[in-house]
Amino acid sequence: MLLKAVGVLSLATVGGLASMDYAVVDVKEGGPGGTRIVVPVPVLLAEAALSFAPEHAREVPLDEDARKWLPVVRKMAAELRSIPDSELVSVQDDGSDVRISKVGDHLEIRVHDDDDVVAVNVPLEAVDEVLGSVRGGKLDVRAAIGALHRASGPLVDVRSGDDHVSVRMF
Amino acid sequence: MGRRVLAGLAVLALSATGVASAQTIRPWLHVQVDEGAKSKVRVQLPLSLVQIALAAAPDTVFSDGHFRLHTGDSKLSVVDMRKMWHELKGAGDTDFVSVEDGDETVTVSRKGDLVLVRVDSPGKKESVRVDLPVSLVDVLLAGEGDKIDVQKAFDEIAKRRGDVVNVKDAHSTVRVWIDERS
Numbered sequence: 001m002l003l004k005a006v007g008v009l010s011l012a013t014v015g016g017l018a019s020m021d022y023a024v025v026d027v028k029e030g031g032p033g034g035t036r037i038v039v040p041v042p043v044l045l046a047e048a049a050l051s052f053a054p055e056h057a058r059e060v061p062l063d064e065d066a067r068k069w070l071p072v073v074r075k076m077a078a079e080l081r082s083i084p085d086s087e088l089v090s091v092q093d094d095g096s097d098v099r100i101s102k103v104g105d106h107l108e109i110r111v112h113d114d115d116d117v118v119a120v121n122v123p124l125e126a127v128d129e130v131l132g133s134v135r136g137g138k139l140d141v142r143a144a145i146g147a148l149h150r151a152s153g154p155l156v157d158v159r160s161g162d163d164h165v166s167v168r169m170f
Numbered sequence: 171m172g173r174r175v176l177a178g179l180a181v182l183a184l185s186a187t188g189v190a191s192a193q194t195i196r197p198w199l200h201v202q203v204d205e206g207a208k209s210k211v212r213v214q215l216p217l218s219l220v221q222i223a224l225a226a227a228p229d230t231v232f233s234d235g236h237f238r239l240h241t242g243d244s245k246l247s248v249v250d251m252r253k254m255w256h257e258l259k260g261a262g263d264t265d266f267v268s269v270e271d272g273d274e275t276v277t278v279s280r281k282g283d284l285v286l287v288r289v290d291s292p293g294k295k296e297s298v299r300v301d302l303p304v305s306l307v308d309v310l311l312a313g314e315g316d317k318i319d320v321q322k323a324f325d326e327i328a329k330r331r332g333d334v335v336n337v338k339d340a341h342s343t344v345r346v347w348i349d350e351r352s
Binding site: 072075076079080083084086087088089090091092093094 | 196208209210211212213214215216218219222223225352
């Protein structure tokens with residue numbers, strides 16, 4: 001009986017862990033002997049951990065400029081979600097290439113500059129959720145972390161020379 | 171009876187498609203800047219997004235939907251421009267202004283429902299082409315004092331389709347146009 005209970009509990013734990021959203025941070029140092037660090041962070045645990053953090057760590061005060069731009073950015077994110085997939089901005093200048101596109105529910109930012117390649121995918125729904133959490137001029141960090149549940153796939157990918165940093169949601 | 175039902179459903183489906191198309195049609199602002207072969211900028215944004223961004227312009231320039239046009243040391247104030255426009259508007263197709271200054275020729279004229287601004291400097295290989303709908307100039311100069319109602323001006327621009335600005339000089343070209351394609 002006890003064995004069965006342990007077995008069920010183990011399966012439930014593994015199943016629970018497997019069904020969680022994870023942010024995987026992967027940092028790879030190039031060159032011979034370069035180190036690699038891969039850190040999977042269960043988003044739910046990060047949210048839970050924040051509950052124990054002091055209040056000043058759970059809220060980020062926004063300055064006056066940021067508060068002024070907040071409703072504009074929310075409206076722009078909402079508008080972007082309603083338009084068809086399109087390349088919005090493209091700049092090629094002196095060897096660098098910058099493109100901003102709306103693809104699906106993301107804003108994709110791609111930058112190629114000599115040895116540097118940056119790819120950022122901003123989930124627009126998450127932007128709305130994060131900015132919507134602002135109360136009294138303060139950003140709710142827990143809501144910002146929770147918004148990661150809305151994201152999937154690569155969020156940030158930066159290559160500089162032989163170094164590579166990526167953050168992906170699973 | 172069956173054919174009538176099918177025909178009715180077909181009409182309904184076509185109507186729904188028309189409504190859906192009308193709902194998704196939106197004007198896009200396109201900006202293209204080329205500086206030789208080394209620099210190219212392409213921006214294309216739905217006008218609705220531009221309008222949202224305009225609302226965030228600094229208060230000193232854009233306040234409550236109005237833009238203050240400061241003519242600085244110029245002797246031609248917005249009030250003067252407004253008076254000139256009201257007088258010239260009824261003249262029909264005509265040249266409003268034609269100035270030759272050395273190699274440079276500036277003309278402002280009306281053709282149909284457009285006000286055409288042309289600046290040509292053959293020596294510098296420069297040319298500027300700006301086409302403004304008469305209705306837009308009406309809106310721009312309809313306010314009071316030095317205020318221009320940006321919201322109304324924007325609504326007028328949104329109706330425009332085709333080139334708005336074309337500038338060429340020896341090294342670069344700038345084109346701004348509005349259409350319904352992203």
